[in-house]
Amino acid sequence: MKSTQFTAHLGGEAAFALRAAVEAAVRAPSVHNTQPWTFVIEDGEIALRADADRKLTLSDPAGRELLISCGAALFTVRLTLRGFGYEPLVRVLPDPDRPSLVATVRLGERGEPDEHTRMLRAEIERRRTHRAGFTELPVPDRLVEALVLQAGAEGAKLTPVRSPAAVRVLAALTCAAQDVQSQDRAFSLEGIRWALPPDSSRKDGVPAGSYPREAERTSPHFAQRDYAHGHPWGNDNDQSMSASTGVVVLLTTRGDSREDWVAAGQAMQRALLHASAHGTDAAFHTQALEMFHLREFLRQELCSGDYPQMIIRLGFSFDETVSVRRPVAEVLQER
Ligand SMILES: Cc1cc2nc3c(=O)[nH]c(=O)nc-3n(C[C@H](O)[C@H](O)[C@H](O)COP(=O)(O)O)c2cc1C
Structure with missing residues (x-):
């Protein structure tokens, strides 16, 4: 997707927060790492869209896992905006005539992020899918x-x-x-x-x-x-x-x-x-x-x-696994 110059009337910090939210959102887990999403930032709003070309037509014909993946990305957007001190104003599936539009997110009131928000946000990059057994250490x-x-x-x-x-x-x-x-x-x-x-x-x-x-x-x-x-x-x-x-x-x-x-x-x-x-x-x-x-x-x-x-x-596990993500420029359009 071609990225154009960000020309919104927003202040620099707000624009930075919106972009950072998309950069964080692409770290979300998705089925088979299909990353079935695109984002548009326009007029101070993030539009999160499902990318139907990345749907698993056989194992996920209804797009259930696709929308679970997009939901994970949406939570990450909200969390990141909170981390920047903005209350996210979210509309989920706001337009029945545009089924691929999963959500829109605008910036709401300002407020200091709480400790839990900071804690979760620090995990966005660190979280990884594990694909083996665990150690005997019990989960409390x-x-x-x-x-x-x-x-x-x-x-x-x-x-x-x-x-x-x-x-x-x-x-x-x-x-x-x-x-x-x-x-x-x-x-x-x-x-x-x-x-x-x-x-x-x-x-x-x-x-x-x-x-x-x-x-x-x-x-x-x-x-x-x-x-x-x-x-x-x-x-x-x-x-x-x-x-x-x-x-x-x-x-x-x-x-x-x-x-x-x-x-x-x-x-x-x-x-x-x-x-x-x-x-x-x-x-x-x-x-x-x-x-x-x-x-x-x-x-x-x-x-x-x-x-x-x-x-x-x-x-609990010891191993460090790897994962990959498409560059943000491929999934984000800024207008
Ligand atoms: C809806 C959904 C279903 C998934 N199902 C499986 C699964 O059956 N087996 C598996 O190993 N990982 C599964 N995953 C994890 C993805 O493979 C993983 O999120 C993706 O490869 C990105 O890697 P990461 O989570 O380490 O960043 C699933 C993730 C989602 C969101």
Whole structure:
């Protein structure tokens, strides 16, 4: 996307804050690192748009994961503006005639950012997706309770799955979904498009250094996505201390509308950044949620009729993984 000169009438600090918010937003997690978003800054407003060309047409036909990803970017915009001392004025899905317009954000009243805002903001760059087991170090109950509150404040429900039987069910469904997807040629090809070989210079997709070549199996085992597709790709991080499943949590919403998906993305990012601030990593396993019958089964059997949006494991790890992002100039237009 071509970037033009920023000519808005805003003061320098406001313009700087808006741009910084977009620079931070691109760090948000997105399914397969598709980064399915574009931004326009115009007349003192950020417009966040979903990029339908980056939708996973097979595994995400309705754009649910796409909007969760955009929701995570939206929370990051809000957080960054707060960090700059501006109350963000947000309209989510403001125009039914422009479905790709996920949100608009303007600058509201000024106010000192609180300690929590500062703490979360410091994690935007640091947070990474983990793709292996965790160390045996337990995630404190108090932290899990705090994450429940963080997600709840954004209109989604984060529930720790405490019953070992329920964790086994989730693990089994994840493995089943992974097996089905890897047997399906079209699904595999869609995944391959976003799996980067070790020498790739691409700035989207999942880099080979972001998952271990060989990981310890956790018990119960949650299948990882097969980003290597039979190649000896992956990092050499020592996984010998990483055999714990960690705490499994479900992120759910009461409804399953586009608004709910954006809310789920905002809640997820808020909880992830809070977890990261406490040294806790997150691993995602969303394969089963991409299969209608499995998602419906989970909704009825484990989610009390609410809609499962994310399956996440939380825990402590030692490894440092890498990720990539497209340059901001590619996704931002300033008018
Ligand atoms: C909706 C959604 C679904 C995701 N599902 C998975 C998954 O099933 N397996 C996985 O390893 N990562 C998953 N991720 C994480 C992305 O792959 C990750 O955010 C992206 O590669 C960018 O890397 P980073 O989070 O380390 O910055 C998911 C992320 C989102 C937002």
